[in-house]
Every structure is written in C-alpha cells, then in structure tokens.
Amino acid sequence: MFNYKKFNLILNNINIPVFKKQKFYLKTYFDKISNNYIDISQVINSAIIDCHNNGGGTVIIPDGEFYCGPIHLKSNVNLFLCANTIIKFFTDPKKYFNVLTRWEGIDCINYTPLIYAYNQTNIAITGYGTLDGQASLYNWWSWKKNIDNTTLQDKDVKLLIHMMENNIPINKRIFGYNHFLRPNFIQLYLCSNILITGITIINSPMWEIHPLLSNNIYINNVTINSIGPNNDGCNPESCSNVLIDNCYFNTGDDCIAIKSGKNSDGRKINIASKNIIIQNCLMNKGHGAIVLGSECTGGINNIFIRNCKTIGEQLQSFLRIKNNAVRGGIINNIYITDINIQCIKSSFLNINLLYDEGQNGTYLPKIYNIYINNIYINLCYRVIDINSFIHSFINNIFLQNSIFKNIKYPSKIQIFNKDNLINFNNVKFL
The missing domain is CATH 2.160.20.10 (Single-stranded right-handed beta-helix, Pectin lyase-like)
Known part of the structure; x- marks a missing residue:
C-alpha cells in the first residue's frame, strides 16, 4: 500500500x-x-x-x-x-x-x-x-x-x-x-x-x-x-x-x-x-x-x-483536505503509514469540499488515491468526516491495519460520485 x-x-x-x-x-x-x-x-x-x-x-x-x-x-x-x-x-x-x-x-x-x-x-x-x-x-x-x-x-x-x-x-x-x-x-x-x-x-x-x-x-x-x-x-x-x-x-x-x-x-x-x-x-x-x-x-x-x-489533546485532525469549486485542483496519491496519535478532537481524516465558497464555482475538485496504513489513535472523536457536493469527485480511499480507540461519534461520509470506493481492511474501531 x-x-x-x-x-x-x-x-x-x-x-x-x-x-x-x-x-x-x-x-x-x-x-x-x-x-x-x-x-x-x-x-x-x-x-x-x-x-x-x-x-x-x-x-x-x-x-x-x-x-x-x-x-x-x-x-x-x-x-x-x-x-x-x-x-x-x-x-x-x-x-x-x-x-x-x-x-x-x-x-x-x-x-x-x-x-x-x-x-x-x-x-x-x-x-x-x-x-x-x-x-x-x-x-x-x-x-x-x-x-x-x-x-x-x-x-x-x-x-x-x-x-x-x-x-x-x-x-x-x-x-x-x-x-x-x-x-x-x-x-x-x-x-x-x-x-x-x-x-x-x-x-x-x-x-x-x-x-x-x-x-x-x-x-x-x-x-x-x-x-x-x-x-x-x-x-x-x-x-x-x-x-x-x-x-x-x-x-x-x-x-x-x-x-x-x-x-x-x-x-x-x-x-x-x-x-x-x-x-x-x-x-x-x-x-x-x-x-x-x-x-x-x-x-x-x-x-x-x-x-x-x-x-497532547489539541489537534483537530491528522489529515485534512480543504477545497471548493472556485479553487479546484486535483489532489491524489497520498500515502500515510506508521502514525501514532494521542488525541484527535475532530476527525482523523477530514475532507471538506464545501470550504469557504463551497460548490459555488465551475472548477470541480477531485480527490483520489489515499492510502492509509498502520494508524494507532488512543482517543478519536470521529474517524472520517467527508463533505462534498454533486459533481465533485472523491474515490479510492484505503484504510488498513489500524486501531481507533475511544471513538465518540460515528464517521460521516458524504460522497456523490457513483464509483466511489472506500475500503477498510483489518481496522478496529473501539
């Protein structure tokens, strides 16, 4: 991976x-x-x-x-x-x-x-x-x-x-x-x-x-x-x-x-x-x-x-992606492995395509191929938080061999493209 x-x-x-x-x-x-x-x-x-x-x-x-x-x-x-x-x-x-x-x-x-x-x-x-x-x-x-x-x-x-x-x-x-x-x-x-x-x-x-x-x-x-x-x-x-x-x-x-x-x-x-x-x-x-x-x-x-x-207990997210339809741009091929986290106050992975101007533009953001492996978090309020809009594109997110402890809230995933793939393999949510 x-x-x-x-x-x-x-x-x-x-x-x-x-x-x-x-x-x-x-x-x-x-x-x-x-x-x-x-x-x-x-x-x-x-x-x-x-x-x-x-x-x-x-x-x-x-x-x-x-x-x-x-x-x-x-x-x-x-x-x-x-x-x-x-x-x-x-x-x-x-x-x-x-x-x-x-x-x-x-x-x-x-x-x-x-x-x-x-x-x-x-x-x-x-x-x-x-x-x-x-x-x-x-x-x-x-x-x-x-x-x-x-x-x-x-x-x-x-x-x-x-x-x-x-x-x-x-x-x-x-x-x-x-x-x-x-x-x-x-x-x-x-x-x-x-x-x-x-x-x-x-x-x-x-x-x-x-x-x-x-x-x-x-x-x-x-x-x-x-x-x-x-x-x-x-x-x-x-x-x-x-x-x-x-x-x-x-x-x-x-x-x-x-x-x-x-x-x-x-x-x-x-x-x-x-x-x-x-x-x-x-x-x-x-x-x-x-x-x-x-x-x-x-x-x-x-x-x-x-x-x-x-x-400490001050980080809001570990990986955060911020984009919208005015800025646009392709974000892809992100590789993460061997991460030890004490506390995440918001979400481990946060993708927000509604940032600032949100969907009010013509340059559609694309995010794909994010590979995450061997993550350990002692305190995690939410594992994944994804907010997108129609015609934006998010695909191929892989999370494996990881442990998330003391989760406070369920993940929130809002993806509109039909061919989206979020894959979990050997992930423990405690």
Whole structure:
C-alpha cells in the first residue's frame, strides 16, 4: 500500500546543498557599520553579500541576543546561528520594505518576509539558535483579530482578492506600509537547493516556513513554537522534492499545510506541489497535523507521510483536505503509514469540499488515491468526516491495519460520485 519504490526515488532526488569552507564571522563587521549596534540588519546583510560575492560559504552569527530587521539570503550562503544566538526581529512595519511575494496563494507586492530569498540557489539557515519574530496580540497578530475584536486585515484581504479576480497586474497590487497583510517569517521564492536545520522559530507574524515555487528542499530538526493566528508551521507551495524530517510543531494553525496557489493566480502558473516526504515529526498543537489546501488550485500529488506522532489533546485532525469549486485542483496519491496519535478532537481524516465558497464555482475538485496504513489513535472523536457536493469527485480511499480507540461519534461520509470506493481492511474501531 505504501509505495516505497516511489518514496525512495523521491528521497534519492533530494540533495543537501554543499557550501565552501570559508567563514564570515559577524563580529568582524560591527566596526564597519557605524556605532549603532541596536539594529544589526545591515551587519548581517553586508556579511551575506560579501560571502555571496566571494563564492559563498558560511556567515556565522555568534552567541548573544541581537535585534534585527529583514534578512535577505543570497546564493551559496549558509546563515549559521550559534547555540546561544537569539535574533529578535523588530515588529515596526516601517522596517519591512516591499518585495514581490505571495499572500495566501495570491501574488502581490507586500512587506518583505522577515527572512527572504528570491531566485537564489544553494541557501541555508542552520545551527542551533533561535529566530524570534516577537509577534504578539500587541503588534502583528492584532491585524488578524485585535483584543477589541476588530479585524484590521479584512479590508486588505478583500481588496487583494478583488485585484486577482479582476486580473489587475501584480505590479499594481501594492500593499505594505499602511496596509495590514502580515509578512511570512521565512519565504524562499523561486529558489532551489534549500537547507533549514537545527534552528528554533518562535512568535511568527503568520506562516513560519514558506518555500514557494521552489525545489530540492530539506527541512530537518527544526522546532516551531508559535501559536498566533495563521501560524502554520511549514507551507510548501507549488514546490517539488521536499523532505520535512524530525521536526517539532506547536502552532496556532496547521502544523504542515501543502499548497499550490489560489484561484486564477494558481491557474496562471499551474504548478503542483509534488514529491513531498514528511517523516519522523512530532505534532503537539495545531488545527491539522497535515493539511492539503485550501489554496490548492495547481494540484497536490505524491505526498508521503510516515512515522509521525502527536502528543497532547489539541489537534483537530491528522489529515485534512480543504477545497471548493472556485479553487479546484486535483489532489491524489497520498500515502500515510506508521502514525501514532494521542488525541484527535475532530476527525482523523477530514475532507471538506464545501470550504469557504463551497460548490459555488465551475472548477470541480477531485480527490483520489489515499492510502492509509498502520494508524494507532488512543482517543478519536470521529474517524472520517467527508463533505462534498454533486459533481465533485472523491474515490479510492484505503484504510488498513489500524486501531481507533475511544471513538465518540460515528464517521460521516458524504460522497456523490457513483464509483466511489472506500475500503477498510483489518481496522478496529473501539
């Protein structure tokens, strides 16, 4: 059931980037930049540019607590954080100038992510230190929902969607300062040969790690503790050959959410997220452990999930698929095996094709070939929850060799296509 041949082929195609041995120590740059050591953005970016211009290597940030604005990575540069390094990013929006980016699947000009790379190759963030976005309800997070229940970002979200729907050119979709679309923490846009390992990420404005239209990505041994709104842990979007291994997620939204563009912007590029491996990960808190969508217009396929665990009682679903007839997109060939789950608050498998706009569109979603094996859940409110509509398509869901304990509610399955197949083999519902 688990396609190990295809799994191994993907694994063998993911290559860890290699960097020159030369090192660029941040301390040597302090006296070049002025006497103001409070904001070291210029120091870090100068070291990255020097490293890049000299053929690449490693920029080493020493132990200590530093304050910083946006960092822009360059090809052949490994940004290394020592064990007791803490980089605290400013929360003043004025420090985050505009760049080409994508906000929840829609292209625009907006605040630079805290760490950003565009069209670079062989880049890395490694070491043992901590990246602290310093986001809270008193700055970035308040844009989603303030303590007085105001939602500052809603107007800009509606404006951005309007621009997409009316085919406004990207270079005229200008947001940034005096607008309220929060930046990602790390966004790697049109990049290849990416390594992120060993670091800890806390308090992100929104999405933490967002590879976009990139390939050959290895994310390993990363700890994410960020429970703010829309704080997805890792969001590969229209990416291929991705390995997420041995990571810890404690998030305010989905732990891992795989995406491929939204609506007309997603259809223009039409690049799927594919050949993605998620293994040996530990999920603590989040809406979903693994989520496909909701921005999935370009499609999602060949996703392999193995040997993952959840702890605590905060996860709503393990595998969640969100789509509708406005976004469309094909999601297929999903393989899951060897999963140990403490508690699921909603359902183990949740497929919702009535998400947001639901059936009110012309791009019918298709989901098929989901293979699930060797699942153990200690507490499960519902095993399967599927909501679809006439003319959508769901088929070939296989569940075998699994144990679901302490089930609170029966499964709910709403599929309209006649040739649907949901197969259970050696599954115990206790």
